[in-house]
Amino acid sequence: MFGSSHYLQVQGVAMGTKCAPAYANLYLGGWERELFDPVHSTPYLSKVISWYRYIDDILLFWSGTKDELVLFVQHLTQNAFNLKFTMECSQSQINFLDLQISLHPNGQIHTALYRKPSSGNTILHASSAHPKPLLRSIPFSQYLRIKRNCTLEEEFLQAAQELYSRLLDRGYSHSLLKKAFNKAKKLNRKDLVFSDKLPDTRQPIRLITQYSNQHTQIKHILNQFWPLLTADPTISKYVKTYPDVTYRRSPSLRDRLIKSHHSIDTSHAPTATGTYQCGKCDICAFVTNSRTVTLPNGDIHTIRHRVTCATVGVVYLAQCQCGSYYVGKTKRPFQIRIRDHIKPLYKNTTTTAINRHIAAQHNFDPHAILFSALEHVPPHARGGSIDTRLLQLETKWIHILHATSSPGLNEHISFKPFL
Structure with missing residues (x-):
């Protein structure tokens, strides 16, 4: 049974x-x-x-x-x-x-293709904006599936005829379907069901890009110039096989016209970007009031958001008057994190790399340092943690500014957030 x-x-x-x-x-x-x-x-x-x-x-x-x-x-x-x-x-x-399993009178188990009565004709349309090789492979793969599922040849032929009608309705040409059917019909079903083919252990170079109408030009460029790479005596040691081109799905009309959530109305929000004092807390004296930040390497950085003492989710730069600096991040209000660095100095205690430096070099003077925002990570519209993104941006700025080397005060850098 x-x-x-x-x-x-x-x-x-x-x-x-x-x-x-x-x-x-x-x-x-x-x-x-x-x-x-x-x-x-x-x-x-x-x-x-x-x-x-x-x-x-x-x-x-x-x-x-x-x-x-x-x-x-x-x-x-x-x-x-x-x-x-x-x-x-x-x-x-x-x-x-998708199998109809039946017990044959001779005691053998036979299988055939099974389709639910409610199943529609959902095969990808031949005019869809997909790579042509993919579209041409669909009829053969469908006939191959039927060949594998059907034990008896007559059941394969019947299912193949029904498939032909469905594919024809989806815009596939008669010549393509005939070619795919004849190719699948010649195959031995036992070889498909009990394949002894060894797995492919090679590690090809993979080119991953977004699909577009220019995919044929991309393939043409690869075909034309790839031999130049393999002919080079130095590069050929690392580039041997022709790359496999893999396409990501392109944005559809639905992607372009529909947003996953309502956007926040910012029509009445302040338009000036940069780091600004809120004017309502005791930390304002330690926060810069500027649209740009002069980095330790001399570059001028303009933050894309408006950050104040009360902003949540900030990657910041603490700069000492002696030239030392520190890169940090906080998912709490900016003012609370600054207070963690400043408050212990009034009690002549040290808890962070910044206040240890000020205690040793500036006799616990809290006004020797100023804080500026480098990046702001707004909370997700649907909630959730912003920790990973903050850690990634903090690591990026530690690396850019070489903050683990003197006069930087950061003690280590970790690329774990990117793994």
Whole structure:
């Protein structure tokens, strides 16, 4: 007897989100581990001949009666994982994923292509803005799938005829479909199902770019000039194989016309960018009041945002009157982080690299240092942490300004935020 089981829910995760398949695999894997644990074994498991699962669909071969199978599914539903199951069973034929599995009178198991009655014609249209090689490969890959799924030749021919009509409706030419069909028909099904092909272990150079109408020109340029690189005695040691060109999806009209969330109205916000004193706190005296920042290397930096003492999410530069400097970041209000550096000086104590320097070189004088904003990371419109982005920008500025070398006061640099 065949049995096909489907779960109804996994802790409320919606199948369709990017993480859903991986989450469902892990979740049901944990449930399976507990189910097949000898400590919690059930007598019904002895009736299971074979058990196969693909994400949330389960196929099992059952040696018991139908009543025992119903009891077994009821047992499966009683779990601590909040999983609920529905079941379909048959002694002769069952549908599982895109396969129709049937038991032949001679005792062999046969498979054929299965399409749900509600399935639409969703094959990519031939006029879609995708690379031409990709579009030309779709008919052959679809015929190949049918060849692999169908045990009997007559079932393959029937499914191929239905596929031909669907592909024709999607704009594919008769000549392309005929060529793809003949190519798939000549293949041996056993070689497709039981392939002994060794995995490709090479590590090709991969060129990843956004797809555009100029993709043929890009390929032409590579074909024309790549031999020059491989002919060079020095470069050829590192450049040997022709690169694989991979295209990212280009922005669609939907991407260009629809935003994922409402933008914040900034029509009444101050337009002047730079670092400014808020004029309401005791920290203003330690904050620069300028549109630009003169960096330790002499460059002039203009921040793209308006930052005051009360701004949250700031990468800052602390500059001492003696030329020493420090790069830091804070996800709290700017004034609170500055107070962490300044307040201990009034008590003749040190807690940070900045106040240790001022204590040793300027006799605890807090007015020896000024703070300026280098970057501002606004809070995400949908919430969430900005820590990683702040750490990345802090690392960038430590690297640019060589802040770990004298007269810089930063003690270390870590590129871990980029990993």
